[in-house]
Amino acid sequence: MSLLSVLSNGEVPMAVKVHDLSITYRTTFERKPTLKQALVRFGRGQRAVREIEAIKNVSFDVRNGTSMGIIGSNGAGKSTLMRAMAGILPPTTGSIEVWGRASTLLALGVGFNHNLSGRENIILGGLAAGLSRREVEERAAEVAEWTELGDFIDMPMRTYSSGMNARVGFSVAVHMKPDILMIDEALSTGDAHFREKATAKMAELRESARAMFLVSHGLGSIKEMCNEAMWLDRGKLMMRGDPAEVVKAYMKFVKVKKSESATEDM
Numbered sequence: 001m002s003l004l005s006v007l008s009n010g011e012v013p014m015a016v017k018v019h020d021l022s023i024t025y026r027t028t029f030e031r032k033p034t035l036k037q038a039l040v041r042f043g044r045g046q047r048a049v050r051e052i053e054a055i056k057n058v059s060f061d062v063r064n065g066t067s068m069g070i071i072g073s074n075g076a077g078k079s080t081l082m083r084a085m086a087g088i089l090p091p092t093t094g095s096i097e098v099w100g101r102a103s104t105l106l107a108l109g110v111g112f113n114h115n116l117s118g119r120e121n122i123i124l125g126g127l128a129a130g131l132s133r134r135e136v137e138e139r140a141a142e143v144a145e146w147t148e149l150g151d152f153i154d155m156p157m158r159t160y161s162s163g164m165n166a167r168v169g170f171s172v173a174v175h176m177k178p179d180i181l182m183i184d185e186a187l188s189t190g191d192a193h194f195r196e197k198a199t200a201k202m203a204e205l206r207e208s209a210r211a212m213f214l215v216s217h218g219l220g221s222i223k224e225m226c227n228e229a230m231w232l233d234r235g236k237l238m239m240r241g242d243p244a245e246v247v248k249a250y251m252k253f254v255k256v257k258k259s260e261s262a263t264e265d266m
């Protein structure tokens with residue numbers, strides 16, 4: 001599937017369509033009791049429920065050939081949106097359609113079994129991505145090699161640094177021939193050498209995948225890697241468009257917010 005493929009009616013095919021999506025997390029937690037409450041309840045835990053609206057009425061569609069950057073403050077809903085598009089998290093309301101197989105490299109290392117080695121996790125990752133046993137066996141050695149972890153590849157992953165973890169995650173994600181490539185902050189923990197290698201790999205995949213989503217706080221990489229960008233703020237889609245313009249608007253917003261809170265402090 002090439003990026004340039006067009007339907008006979010001249011339209012570029014759709015890769016992802018998100019319609020009026022809202023996602024609410026419901027978390028039950030033990031409310032921290034006061035001493036008196038603790039005595040009255042004889043230590044029985046009282047459960048409280050907190051709902052967090054992480055995504056609020058977001059709609060967009062992405063056609064083949066798009067590399068979409070997603071930016072926004074911590075807690076804006078970026079990872080939640082990615083998890084939903086990857087099919088890990090069901091929508092609370094609204095709908096998501098994805099054409100093809102999504103590869104994900106979400107919160108790094110999530111899904112890995114840290115008692116197994118990097119190589120074993122690569123095999124599991126391939127099977128989880130829907131490849132056949134034979135395809136995985138064919139590709140595992142190459143994927144392991146690509147991490148450049150040397151002997152560490154056969155050590156349990158709990159002995160890895162976070163950058164080493166990221167290398168395995170990234171390597172699995174990009175080698176599984178995804179239709180839709182999704183990368184959440186993958187490059188942030190890699191060292192300079194790996195960052196460069198990963199950037200080149202992503203550029204290469206951009207040519208073969210239908211679409212790519214890149215979540216990053218590195219606004220420079222967003223401008224460099226993406227041909228479109230979205231900015232999320234507290235679950236809402238604030239802006240979508242040219243990466244340079246979206247980054248500019250977001251930075252202006254961050255500055256305004258900063259000066260507002262500074263005046264509040266006075």
Ligand SMILES: Nc1ncnc2c1ncn2[C@@H]1O[C@H](COP(=O)(O)OP(=O)(O)OP(=O)(O)O)[C@@H](O)[C@H]1O
Nearest residue numbers: 025027052054072073074075076077078079080081
């Ligand atoms: N598993 C969860 N259970 C409950 N609430 C969650 C969960 N994951 C995220 N949230 C909440 O949802 C909101 C959005 O979180 P999300 O992780 O999507 O943000 P983000 O934009 O990826 O932030 P960051 O830049 O820090 O990675 C936050 O308020 C967060 O507290």
Ligand SMILES: [Mg+2]
Nearest residue numbers: 078079080184
């Ligand atoms: Mg996140």
